[in-house]
Amino acid sequence: MAANTALKTPAPPPGTPQAQPADIQIDIRNLGKVYGGTSSDTMVVALDGVDLRIRRGEFISLLGPSGCGKSTLLGIVAGFQSASSGTLLQNGRPIVKPDPSRTVVFQDYALFGWMTVQQNVEFGLKAKGMAKKERAEIARSLIDMVRLTGFEEKYPHQISGGMKQRAAIARALAPDPDILLMDEPFGALDAQTRVLLQEEIARISSEAGKTVIFVTHGIDEAVFLADRVVVMSPRPGRVREEVTVPLPRPRTAEMRSDPWFVSTVNDLWETLKPEWQKGE
Amino acid sequence: MEANSKAHAAAPPFMQRAPRRAVSPRILTDRSFRAAMGLTAFFAVWQALTSLGVIDAFLLPSPAAVAGAMWDMALDGSLWVHLGASLQRVAVGFALACVVGMALGLMCGWWRGVADFVRPVVEALRPIPPLAWIPITILWFGLGDAASYFLVFLGAVFPAFVATYTAVRGLDRNQMNAALCLGATPWQLFTDVLIPASLPIILPGLRIALGVGWMCVVTAELIAAQTGLGYLIQQSRMLFQINNVVAGMVAIGLVGFAMSAVLERIERRVNAWAPSERN
Ligand SMILES: Nc1ncnc2c1ncn2[C@@H]1O[C@H](COP(=O)(O)OP(=O)(O)O)[C@@H](O)[C@H]1O
Numbered sequence A: 001m002a003a004n005t006a007l008k009t010p011a012p013p014p015g016t017p018q019a020q021p022a023d024i025q026i027d028i029r030n031l032g033k034v035y036g037g038t039s040s041d042t043m044v045v046a047l048d049g050v051d052l053r054i055r056r057g058e059f060i061s062l063l064g065p066s067g068c069g070k071s072t073l074l075g076i077v078a079g080f081q082s083a084s085s086g087t088l089l090q091n092g093r094p095i096v097k098p099d100p101s102r103t104v105v106f107q108d109y110a111l112f113g114w115m116t117v118q119q120n121v122e123f124g125l126k127a128k129g130m131a132k133k134e135r136a137e138i139a140r141s142l143i144d145m146v147r148l149t150g151f152e153e154k155y156p157h158q159i160s161g162g163m164k165q166r167a168a169i170a171r172a173l174a175p176d177p178d179i180l181l182m183d184e185p186f187g188a189l190d191a192q193t194r195v196l197l198q199e200e201i202a203r204i205s206s207e208a209g210k211t212v213i214f215v216t217h218g219i220d221e222a223v224f225l226a227d228r229v230v231v232m233s234p235r236p237g238r239v240r241e242e243v244t245v246p247l248p249r250p251r252t253a254e255m256r257s258d259p260w261f262v263s264t265v266n267d268l269w270e271t272l273k274p275e276w277q278k279g280e
Numbered sequence B: 001m002e003a004n005s006k007a008h009a010a011a012p013p014f015m016q017r018a019p020r021r022a023v024s025p026r027i028l029t030d031r032s033f034r035a036a037m038g039l040t041a042f043f044a045v046w047q048a049l050t051s052l053g054v055i056d057a058f059l060l061p062s063p064a065a066v067a068g069a070m071w072d073m074a075l076d077g078s079l080w081v082h083l084g085a086s087l088q089r090v091a092v093g094f095a096l097a098c099v100v101g102m103a104l105g106l107m108c109g110w111w112r113g114v115a116d117f118v119r120p121v122v123e124a125l126r127p128i129p130p131l132a133w134i135p136i137t138i139l140w141f142g143l144g145d146a147a148s149y150f151l152v153f154l155g156a157v158f159p160a161f162v163a164t165y166t167a168v169r170g171l172d173r174n175q176m177n178a179a180l181c182l183g184a185t186p187w188q189l190f191t192d193v194l195i196p197a198s199l200p201i202i203l204p205g206l207r208i209a210l211g212v213g214w215m216c217v218v219t220a221e222l223i224a225a226q227t228g229l230g231y232l233i234q235q236s237r238m239l240f241q242i243n244n245v246v247a248g249m250v251a252i253g254l255v256g257f258a259m260s261a262v263l264e265r266i267e268r269r270v271n272a273w274a275p276s277e278r279n
């Protein structure tokens, strides 16, 4: 077995405050989210006491049954909605609104249907006020990175689901975010496309060196991609357990048959089965 | 096993047949050709009924007679004067309705609180037909263009409002969030996301609004104007010029048809990306 690369962390840059380890990028403490009404029967406690610290450059899989609050947690980290209680810090500062340092890839792609692939990818660069020529260039190289070259002028409805998600990934990478948030990005894709894109995202995340929070309810997907799998309990969602993945990166297809991978996926399934069945 | 998979590999006969297009000539399947056929048949039946005497020409003149009347009015210029007056009125009223209806629809769609206040008022005013507004319109604006503008506005503002409200309500939350996390400024969110995302619903609504506005201008002119196609019909009725009455009606129908066709064209271009506009 290779060295435990997941636990290896870069040395803190000089001059950073020592109050907390400098490489903690996202710090979630005792986070809670309650939806709706004032009476207890209309209230939904989606998250309750979520604690999670994420290091710079770490790939986190957020694994849990549907309805356990994964999207809610991701939406709060993105800044789309606010937490009901607890604290949420990015580099020591509270997250209060969406910011191009944290971009999101959605399950339903959420591409802008009236824009070409190229224009979609350029959106975040245009928002920055970047000049036309420069942003076209950056977009082109990102489109190349997600292997969509030749489809720049296509509209989302003209390309397949897998290609749409590639375009959405390129769009999310364009503003050069620190953190990439992905909410079941391959959930709507067929099995083969999903496997291919898992390998792509393994490659891209290693190349781009981003912190990634990858939401999924697929156990093998979670283990295959992550440095650390954070397992959430059914509603109200909280962190149930964490599994550090010792496989080296970038992840490659052969690792799916690695004995550690196989047994970890099986163990997770065995422990989660009773809980997930209850949730059905 | 081997044999089995071979048997499956051979496609069943119904799938092997070459895809066959309809045998009828292409022109019969062309949509504008069919439209022309439908209109021609309509006028042919009308012509037949009147020239065979099934319908008394005093009650309904033949299409030929109507065309003749229209030709005469086109030559003496009166048709153009009335048509121009009606078009100018519908343009002003419709523009006002678009501005007010879309602005209100936008605000109601965006802010729940605004909708809670405004929608009951709109829904209570909406059922009052423009015809019922005529007395009070004349009281307020007298006889003249302003009264027509107001009636067109009343007819068009509700469809414009409803379409905009529906469109903004139906905006994809994730698309909005995607734009926000990519750093979109409020202005970019408005011009690059909200507007283009809403157009597939807004534009058909505006087409309906223009259609209603066109009906309203004619209604207004029947009573409260001294020019326009509505006035032409009213005046011809009093002069017992039944040919001119029907000619005015035909002109209204054709112009309404043309306006709707042009807008539909524009819609198809603008919304080419939207699911409802494909095929
Ligand atoms: N806007 C909302 N209003 C009320 N309840 C919500 C809202 N969004 C999510 N919920 C509820 O919160 C819980 C967690 O939802 P979600 O975060 O979407 O779960 P997941 O992504 O894990 O499937 C669910 O029970 C869901 O019904």
Ligand SMILES: [Mg+2]
Residues within 6 Å of the ligand: A067, A070, A071, A072, A183, A184
């Ligand atoms: Mg979800």
